[in-house]
Amino acid sequence: MRSLPPFDALVAFDTTLRHRSMTLAAAELGITQSAISHRLRRLESFIGAPLLSRTSAGLYATPTGAALAAGLADLLDGLADLRARCRVASAPAGLRVGVGAALADNWLVRRLPGFAQTYPAIAVELSIVETAAQAGAPDVDVQVLWLPAATARAASTQRLLFQEQVFPVCHPGLLPDGPLVDPAGLARLPLLHKGPAGRPGGAEWSWSAWFERLGIAGPPPAGLRFGTVGTAIAAALQGAGVVLARSLLVHDALAEGRLVRVLPESWDMASSKAHLVRWPGALTGDPRVRQFVTWLTAEADRTVAS
Template identity: 70%
Template sequence: MRTLPPFDALVAFDTALRHRSMTRAAAELGMTQSAVSHRLRRLEAFVGTPLLSRSSDGLRATPAGAELASGLGELLDGLADLRGRCRALVTPAGLRVAVGSALADYWLVRRLPRFTRAHRKLEVELGIVENELQARAADADVQILWQPIEAARSTSTQQLLFHEQVFPVCCPQLLPGGRMLRDPRALAELPLVHKGPPGGRGQGAEWSWPVWFERLGIERRPPTGLRFAALGTAIAAALEGAGVVMARSLLVHDALTDGRLVRVLPAKWDMPSSKAHVVRWPAALGSDQRVRSFVDWLAAEAKSTTKA
């Protein structure tokens, strides 16, 4: 009888080592940092020795951890690909696509009818995934994932879609004449909408209002205001006039084009996002015509959006 390590702990170890951070691993897996630590302790108890150590630049594998990590990522990818290999043996009825809710609501849904009109015999089923753990469990042929820049490179099973900029936006009624502020420091007088936990835990500096106030030469602290866990909800609040929200260029592209939102500051103040979108598919479905058609269409839509 096999004595197997706890699978959820292996996933936690792989994620923590990839990010070299418990905090970023917790964000990817959609759980608390303490839950990730608990899973790692269970794995270390199973192995009988420490697997990770802390250094000045983040987590590092111990010799035992390096031995465990050798081949683990490939093993997990192979397990994730298992469903695709089985599905490739039958003729599927449609295409299952997994995507984050914000990208689905603010960008993909508006464009998806163009794909279905061009592929009338293909039924597309859209599912929502918000983190890597859900993505691994998703019953999907294609996944659109929000990944750290260093993990967003194109490979044989994923393609980089677009890099984004982060900048403040609001509804036109909040700005004088509905136009960008002439003096960036006037931002301090506007109501703000906050995304994520206080202190920006697990987020890049581009999402931090204190960082933006410092860049703009505003000495006072950012005012308190509405705070939302999800960016999609924060943008919805901004559309209703709740305040200025920090947003990604892709998610507000259509609202800016339609005039429902406006930029608060000139583009020279934009900050690059520390994450990027990729489209990913199982290796077994790499030559599947349904998958190729959707990926090619998606890449073309992304290109046309970023050029607009």
Template identity: 65%
Template sequence: MRLPPFDALIAFDAVLRHGGMTRAAAELGVTQSAISHRVRRLEAFMGAPLLRRHAGGLTPTPAGEALAEGLAGALAEMAGLRARCLAAVGPSRLRLGVGAALAHNWLVRRLPDFAARSPSLSIELVIVENEAPELVSDLDLRILWVPAAELRATTTQRPLFQERVFPVCHPSLLPAGHVPGDPSVLVDLPLLHKGPAGRATSAEWSWAAWLERYRLPAKPKESFRFASIGPAIAAALEGAGVVLARSMLVHDALADGRLVRILPPEEDLASSKAHVVRWPGALRSDERVRSLASWLLEQAELTVRGDTIAGRQAALSSP
């Protein structure tokens, strides 16, 4: 039996999801030329062109659509192989996938608590971002950043938290005599931007929307721009400017005094996305997976409760 080249199938799937070879190459950690070569090799194997090129990017041909339909099921089936093995023997080590920003700013500080409660179970933390979640076949649980509409409980998923977005900065950045809660300070402070310039974004992440909200003049130019939220928060911690941050990612820094709010909690905007913890269907009854998932839910609840109490205290102490 002659099988298609597996690396070429993965490349083809990545190109379809991203609509082009550049981002597919970035996801897989190879060059764009390597992606192109793999797709051509797959087309030679299949005996038909699989992609058509146009101004908007790449889309599948009829042959490519047929392959994509069968490939989705095959990859999903392969993703469950490790879970089936672990379900049979019981894992002593769980692999937990999580985005870099949430890991560094929230989860890592809390892992010693889990280790103290479950000394017989070790955790391997794997940094993976949201791209291609279905292809990460060797993870036992994963914390995903999904649209808020997906924040629901299922047999393989539990909601963690829907965050709020608000501006924060290093305390040293605020001018002498600044009145807490006064948004006009944003006019004179450097603003840190997240995401590629020119890409449409929801209102909570748009500095233009925040400035317009308080009838403040638009900034003539950007200070710094970052591809993702993690480096933007790191820059804010170093005093580089004000960042629009998610509540979970700055919870500890606010509690420690390393960052401060610009505005009171009642001015926060709800994030249009939320976090869930998810696991393969084959592990839905595994006690170790349940234990880790329950602990994550507990830590999320404690953090949200702490934010609520802090917000009430801030409101009571405001003039």
């Protein structure tokens, strides 16, 4: 009988190593930090040696951990391909697409009727994917992911879609005279915050970082705080305040006048993450995947160009 390592612990190790943080790994997997710690201890007990070491810059693999990590990525990719091969054997006419809620609500769902008109034989089933656990669900053929820009490179099973800009927007009622001429005016507007206090997820999402680069004295005023950018944008659409938003998510609202820019484009900040579309290797030749990816890439190019 094979002696196999606990699979959930392997996933916890891979996720922790990617983030160099058990806290961020727990957030991605949708479990508690203590659960991550428990799974890592089980894996270390199985391997018989420490796998991670803590430094001032975060968690890093020990020599044993590095040896495990070297083969783990291929193992997880192989399991994804195995799942895809099973689906190919009885592939339905439909295509199951996993995507984040914010991108789905603010961009993709408005364009899917165009895909249905062009490819009426392919029924798209959209699933909301926000965590690694959801991304590994067996009913997803194609995923649209938002990953660190450094890792979002084109490959045989993925294609880069776009890297967005981040900038403040609000309901036109808050800025009847258009974008602020003096950025200091931001301090007099209600601000909407994304993510937990103290962990905005990057300088582009930090109002403190924006105030510093704009030369605005003092800390940003406190305001409503939201767990996701999609919810924060929904609040901005209702006139609740100014939100730092990704360009793709507010593209349509800006074009239709439902939101307006607060500052000139010259102040935009590049997002530290980028969107890409990914599929299992076993589906590389699947015409449904090829047609959807080609269409999605063209829509992304069209949005960026407009």
